Amino acid sequence: MDRTKVKYALWTNDVEDHSIWFNALRYETGELVLREGMPILLDIYKRFGIKSTFYFTGYMAEHFPEVVRMIVADGHEVASHGYSHEVDQAFDVLPYALQVEHLRKSKQLLEDISGQQVISFRAPALRVNADTPRALAETGYKIDSSIASQRFDMFLSFGGLKKLKWLTAPRLPYFTDPGNLFRKGKGPIVEVPLTALLFPYVGTTMRVFPWLTKLQRSILHAENNMNHKPVVFDIHPNEFLNEENGERKIERRTKNPITYLLADVLRGKLKVKNLGKAAIPLYENEIAYYQKRGYHFTTVKQYCIENGWLPENMS
Numbered sequence: 265m266d267r268t269k270v271k272y273a274l275w276t277n278d279v280e281d282h283s284i285w286f287n288a289l290r291y292e293t294g295e296l297v298l299r300e301g302m303p304i305l306l307d308i309y310k311r312f313g314i315k316s317t318f319y320f321t322g323y324m325a326e327h328f329p330e331v332v333r334m335i336v337a338d339g340h341e342v343a344s345h346g347y348s349h350e351v352d353q354a355f356d357v358l359p360y361a362l363q364v365e366h367l368r369k370s371k372q373l374l375e376d377i378s379g380q381q382v383i384s385f386r387a388p389a390l391r392v393n394a395d396t397p398r399a400l401a402e403t404g405y406k407i408d409s410s411i412a413s414q415r416f417d418m419f420l421s422f423g424g425l426k427k428l429k430w431l432t433a434p435r436l437p438y439f440t441d442p443g444n445l446f447r448k449g450k451g452p453i454v455e456v457p458l459t460a461l462l463f464p465y466v467g468t469t470m471r472v473f474p475w476l477t478k479l480q481r482s483i484l485h486a487e488n489n490m491n492h493k494p495v496v497f498d499i500h501p502n503e504f505l506n507e508e509n510g511e512r513k514i515e516r517r518t519k520n521p522i523t524y525l526l527a528d529v530l531r532g533k534l535k536v537k538n539l540g541k542a543a544i545p546l547y548e549n550e551i552a553y554y555q556k557r558g559y560h561f562t563t564v565k566q567y568c569i570e571n572g573w574l575p576e577n578m579s
């Protein structure tokens with residue numbers, strides 16, 4: 265098969281204990297992800313017959329090992345989403361030694377539970393710094409997927425200003441600079457960028473602005489016809505949960521009033537749209553669009569092997 269002609273759809277999932285409804289990390293949400301969110305996602309993938317990559321936080325693996333085990337039988341890829349999703353433990357604020365520790369700990373946990381070799385990483389909240397490529401190489405990772413090329417967040421997410429580097433990051437997969445994941449270079453880490461067109465191409469956009477996602481996908485399909493850029497979508501099993509009961513309080517995670525208003529309050533209000541079961545048909549439409557057009561759905565790892573970024577014996 266001529267790989268350069270294959271249209272790739274890389275469907276990715278970030279598995280964490282974050283509650284969208286409460287805008288906070290909660291043990292109870294982790295439990296719901298295991299019992300409700302993951303079964304819904306896995307059922308969708310089974311019905312469409314597709315394989316995807318799951319990025320788990322070490323916290324989830326440690327507290328709910330079954331959440332990792334349940335994807336293995338279906339042939340999905342087990343990948344790391346760091347150890348913790350706490351805002352103050354993000355990789356752009358962690359010193360090098362702690363990045364190494366978090367990477368090592370989550371890799372070990374995930375490998376012990378799944379029996380798979382874990383080589384793919386996505387940073388919690390996509391926050392990375394100049395130490396991250398070195399920390400990844402040091403701990404045996406091969407692929408990063410934390411860079412959202414041409415995504416523009418400004419104050420809408422944490423670390424927003426640093427994420428301006430996304431605007432100039434390459435669109436197609438690349439080997440990164442050893443000191444900069446945002447740039448091409450001679451480092452050992454392959455970057456498979458998340459797809460974005462100013463707005464992120466993710467579950468949140470799909471739920472909150474379905475018309476925008478519809479527009480995005482027709483442009484992305486046209487782009488793929490020109491340059492074979494893999495379409496990389498990102499969703500969370502917690503988007504299929506509806507925790508709407510009891511009083512809702514938006515936790516304040518920052519002292520900056522603008523960031524509080526935009527990243528916590530506004531975002532918190534918007535993000536609950538089409539949460540829970542309502543997200544299922546939207547997601548199915550998204551998958552069906554590419555399946556109808558002959559896309560090959562596979563894992564990030566398998567994509568890298570099939571395209572010569574990694575040796576065959578990695579599988």
Ligand SMILES: [Zn+2]
Pocket residue numbers: 278280345349387388389
């Ligand atoms: Zn995450």
